[in-house]
Amino acid sequence: MTPDTPIRDPHVILRVIAKFLIPLIALFAFYVQFHGDYGPGGGFQAGVILAVSVILYALIFGLDEAKRAFPPALIRVGMSLGVLLYGGTGVVAWMMGGEFLNYSVLAHDAIHGQHWGILVIELGVLTTVTSVMLAIFYAFGSRQPEISDEDW
Amino acid sequence: MILALPIQAAPASPLISTLLLDIGLLTLLVIVAFAIVRMRSLFAIVMLQGVYSLVAAAWFVTLDAVDVAFTEAAVGAGVSTVLMLAAMLLADRESKPIPMNRQWGPLAVVIIAGLAMLYAVPDLPAYGDANSAANSYVGTDYLAKTATEVDMPNVVTAVLASYRGYDTFGEAVVIFAAGLGVLLLLGLNGNAGHFRADVKGRRLSTATAPSGSAKHAEPDEVSGGTARNASGVPPSITQYGEGTL
Numbered sequence: 001m002t003p004d005t006p007i008r009d010p011h012v013i014l015r016v017i018a019k020f021l022i023p024l025i026a027l028f029a030f031y032v033q034f035h036g037d038y039g040p041g042g043g044f045q046a047g048v049i050l051a052v053s054v055i056l057y058a059l060i061f062g063l064d065e066a067k068r069a070f071p072p073a074l075i076r077v078g079m080s081l082g083v084l085l086y087g088g089t090g091v092v093a094w095m096m097g098g099e100f101l102n103y104s105v106l107a108h109d110a111i112h113g114q115h116w117g118i119l120v121i122e123l124g125v126l127t128t129v130t131s132v133m134l135a136i137f138y139a140f141g142s143r144q145p146e147i148s149d150e151d152w
Numbered sequence: 153m154i155l156a157l158p159i160q161a162a163p164a165s166p167l168i169s170t171l172l173l174d175i176g177l178l179t180l181l182v183i184v185a186f187a188i189v190r191m192r193s194l195f196a197i198v199m200l201q202g203v204y205s206l207v208a209a210a211w212f213v214t215l216d217a218v219d220v221a222f223t224e225a226a227v228g229a230g231v232s233t234v235l236m237l238a239a240m241l242l243a244d245r246e247s248k249p250i251p252m253n254r255q256w257g258p259l260a261v262v263i264i265a266g267l268a269m270l271y272a273v274p275d276l277p278a279y280g281d282a283n284s285a286a287n288s289y290v291g292t293d294y295l296a297k298t299a300t301e302v303d304m305p306n307v308v309t310a311v312l313a314s315y316r317g318y319d320t321f322g323e324a325v326v327i328f329a330a331g332l333g334v335l336l337l338l339g340l341n342g343n344a345g346h347f348r349a350d351v352k353g354r355r356l357s358t359a360t361a362p363s364g365s366a367k368h369a370e371p372d373e374v375s376g377g378t379a380r381n382a383s384g385v386p387p388s389i390t391q392y393g394e395g396t397l
Binding site: 032036037038039040041042044045048049051052055059072075076079080082083086087090100101103110111114115117118121122124125128129131132133135136137138139140141142143 | 227230
């Protein structure tokens, strides 16, 4: 685009709608995460939906902007942190006298222990899934410059 | 007995409607699958795979497998479509038709596998069979004990996270391993065409790199391909292409 042509964004509607939708998608991810005990959903689905909200942001506003919002360093840590959180819960249950991943010993009574355990491991799954989905997207997306609409 | 009759008869009409819905959705799945096979444009194929996942998710809902449907919609129709498109950026946009004389082997494999599956069909339990493997053994235990042991309204979450915690842990590790593999192969920070690199990864130009001035301090840096061309050594540039950002 030469400097004297007026800058017209052909995707202005897309950008405005996406800006409105992205927070809602992220919010829905957390609803799926924390409502998983009562309805369908859980850490895996919530992680994918949260990653999709960031991917949508990257598709509309560019990969560099998405990387500023959700830095790759954070993703590298998140990938392993989630698995660590899950395995760590098992080890803590171990140290408190139960079997590996037996949440019943985590709190003063068994049902509370189960609730705590499931909450923590679902959080671990959320962290790992979100990070891995974004890592794969970043890895593929960062190899090539973004192409113009006509090239698809 | 007279009162029981309407209750017995009532499920008949919803059963037919769900049956029609199932047949309709499965027909759609077959049509989409054939369309995918016939297509040559990879972009259209990726989009149709998203459609396939969405129809499959709708079908899972009619089977009352809401959690599976949710996952299929989020992963199959959502994120994998985008990942396929991102991967397509690195590859061709069209698939070339394969000549018929190279398709006899795959055809034989498909026919044998299909016949084997048809042979296995009579062993499958009927839909809703109370004596099927899933509805007896531990399955009934989970349903009976979740209320007292885990106290969670959604039994699926209780089974996945607590009773089958080992399996879910394994799944999390598998996902982690998948991400790790992609990172080891591709890396998180490709340069996205911001500069051209030679085969050893050294930069030949920093034309559109945002922090170009700071990078000049690096010893490996060659500030543009012209110097090399002047000395007669052709720079073997990996074709990242110019950035269009």
